[in-house]
Amino acid sequence: DQQVKQNSPSLSVQEGRISILNCDYTNSMFDYFLWYKKYPAEGPTFLISISSIKDKNEDGRFTVFLNKSAKHLSLHIVPSQPGDSAVYFCAAVSGAGSYQLTFGKGTKLSVIP
């Protein structure tokens, strides 16, 4: 049973436009959420995170929004650049114990020049 779902396997966006990647979760115990970016043949790279006590966190071109009532988060990239082309993973953590990450299946973003 997938506790973290990324329902769009792929997304294509024109350079300079906004990219919006979505993620849904089912486990109410999750209280911290992260986005990772992964290039082929590399490990995931941490991008941005958000605590469940917030509804928005911003870092440069990247903003993550959290809607707890809908169990939904999204990553906005503005403006999108060709170097942003990668697979993006949403991950969630329950704050107790090991802090093991539960990942979605990822969304492949292609930014077209």
Place this chain on the structure above:
Amino acid sequence: DTGVSQDPRHKITKRGQNVTFRCDPISEHNRLYWYRQTLGQGPEFLTYFQNEAQLEKSRLLSDRFSAERPKGSFSTLEIQRTEQGDSAMYLCASSWTGAEQYFGPGTRLTVT
């Protein structure tokens, strides 16, 4: 700036052989994690160390798998009697806080 390193980057082995992977975490990080990623999936948690103590293991970690972190620094993951289903990318991550984990480049295992 030394991030998480993993060795080897690629391993091809025949079914039934044993393999061992190494992970060197970021030096000040006391938490170390192993994950496995197969094609089309996100990484899946295997096991977790805090310092040298292995505190949690996933049910994915069958008895053919063993992990150690002998002095609370580097870690090894051994797979005995490899099976074709073990073919995957094995990822190591380390953390100081727990939630924000920093991943190594992974070891790609192919079992023929």
